Amino acid sequence: MIILAKYIIVTGGVVSSIGKGITAASIGRILRSYGLKVAAIKIDPYLNWDSGTLNPYQHGEVFVTEDGMETDLDLGHYERFLDVNLPGESNITTGKVYLSVIEKERKGKYLGSCVQIIPHITDEIKSMIRKIASKSRAEVVIVEVGGTVGDIEGQPFLEALRQLRNEEGYENVMFIHVTYVPYLKAAGEFKTKPTQHSTKELRSTGLTPDMIICRSETPITSPIKEKIAHFCDVKKEAVINAPDVRSIYEVPLVLNKQKVGEYIIDRIKLDVKGAADLSDWAKIVESLKIKEPTIKVGIVGKYVELEDSYMSIREALRHAAAHLGKRVEIGWISTNEKISKEKLKGFDAILIPGGFGKRGIESKIYAAKYAREEKVPLFGICLGMQCMVIEFARYIGLEGAHSTEFDKETPYPVIDMMEEQKRIKKMGGTMRLGAYKCKLRPGTIAHKAYKEDLISERHRHRYELNNEYREKLEKEGLIIAGTTPDDFLVEIIELKDHPWYLGCQFHPEFKSRPNRPHPLFISFLEAAAK
Incomplete structure (x- = not known):
């Protein structure tokens, strides 16, 4: 029909x-x-092909769709409100046209x-708009014109x-x-x-x-x-x-x-x-109005002056808190200045979000160190997970361990780009974008949260945990809680003898909905509430 x-x-x-x-x-x-049945389209009149190279200070977060398109953050609003997964084609730019x-x-x-x-x-x-209407088989297509x-x-x-x-x-x-x-x-x-x-x-x-x-x-x-x-x-x-x-x-x-x-x-x-x-x-809406009890979460990032840079993370925390009958209070901790123990100690939990670039990295690594030593629940997302790995590597004696993204000469490149990625020169071409499957290890925090053996999550990154150091890290207490189905790439790490210490290479915040909070965020706030 x-x-x-x-x-x-x-x-x-x-x-x-x-x-x-x-x-x-x-x-x-x-x-x-x-x-x-409703579909949504966001028209962005800028000449960029997509939102991937835009500065978060100018444009807010980059939202990633299931099929791997880097889009305007409004697609995140559409997905959360409509409870649908939109294709990357739903973001039309002047550059694409x-x-x-x-x-x-x-x-x-x-x-x-x-x-x-x-x-x-x-x-x-018109052709691009009609294509979305046809493929989605929607009865109504909402088209928002940016600017x-x-x-x-x-x-x-x-x-x-x-x-x-x-x-x-x-x-x-x-x-x-x-x-x-x-x-x-x-x-x-x-x-x-x-x-x-x-x-x-x-x-x-x-x-x-x-x-x-x-x-x-x-x-x-x-x-x-x-x-x-x-x-x-x-x-x-x-x-x-x-x-x-x-x-x-x-x-x-x-x-x-x-x-x-x-x-x-x-x-x-x-x-x-x-x-x-x-x-x-x-x-x-009523569940989101809860004022007490409050869970205090510190978000450690370099774009915290503009909250829209972490829009999906903020909303995912709110969804999970409301689900638990609690309120989340977010503290924004800038990595553009040195972070001290005093700045972190007032929080029930800490979250290190994704990002790119060297600026503020040592502050994120310090936050991971603090959370590990003080047994504070820590959630690392994408670059956040990589900072957790770097910090742990240094802790177990790999002095100078780093990511080759920030230090090409590091003696211990625990985070590195895969060999096949290094041959790609096109901007964005080296990135792992969109939904990939992840196999969970039974008995881990992640497995208990998802209650599934195989999951699918959205990615946006270039660098991976270097498999050459995987055995050494595991021997010293790092838990590989999730990998790609072929066991080649590490997707989730945890830590022995810690109440809640989890880093994931993907971005779970993109799949959280107000009516279906993300299981990792629920588990994270449950641990913080204790």
Whole structure:
């Protein structure tokens, strides 16, 4: 049976970072509660092919999909809210679009035509969107356009979406515009002019919003909604307010109270049976409101000034804490300055996340040393696991042990790149990306947490534990708790005579969901609570 998808396009205005991603994910969650199959797409107008080489300070974390694509962090929101695994194709960038068009031009696909923005670039954009709709067999495809209306780099995408609406038909494409309504204390009132101008800018591209979602610090009044409806030419019931809330997971409930789902279903004629059922989601939100007891976790990283750099880890900790009926309090410890015992001793547990580059490495290694000596639960993820191995190697007498990523001349390269990887020169080509299977050793912390013999987790790294040192490390007390099914690559390490000391080469945080917390995070916080 051929499923003809309906499209919901989410654009943003006034300022960036107002929550388009959370809004799009929340709308998806509401539609899922009607029993609809929903897919999501994030359009990023930057020229990078993917998010893999972007600085976390500029762009937040890089989210990795099951099929190994390095994407925008909004795909993480989509997966957590929709409880689905999205393909890497769900992140469309200008770089991907232009590269595809240029490759086709080089192969003569355009039969000598002068290749232009319209129709060739816009056709490629539409083709990529429709491909996701077809492969996912979704009934609704939510397309979020990154940036704000008026950005020059976003214009080809808006034009493509204008064409998509005309080609698919009015009843099959809906536009939702997310804006910001500021409150001026000096004037004592909300100001609607930014929303008016943003909507006018959107109209200048040929697009008319069907719904306007107004972000604000506090709830806006009914007269303000009426004013926006009047000046922006939308129905009053299509002016929705999304004020700041304690938890991002409350947003679907806030939107649902204002009948967003009902309006969308009527506008694009979706076939649903019954009303939305967000009762399970409401329970999740309530569980996240717990204030006591509190577990204090210190995250030791070099990008801690921007929490979005560790978005999935933060959320995974919250999911696990709520599952245990507890609250997690995260302390951010920067490795850009020397770490002391005093900075670490107030935490119930320590987590060392992934990362790249030498800066801050010795601070991470010190954190691993502290946790090992003081018997504090320690969770090392990716580079965090590698720092645990380096620290342990030094502890057992391999003085100067290191990773060849940071010290090419180390006498004990306990972390190294595999020989077949060393021959690859292309940026990103040496990385192990996406889902790989892992065989667990019975009786280990990992095996008890997963309650399975074989698991699958997502990776994003170049360097591995050097097998030449594996026997020596194991003899001294390091436990190889998980390996690739062929036993060649080490995936999980633990430590004898320690309450909870686990490092994994993969990124478990990418698979955590508010309704299905990740077992390793649950086990970690259980140990911290003791």
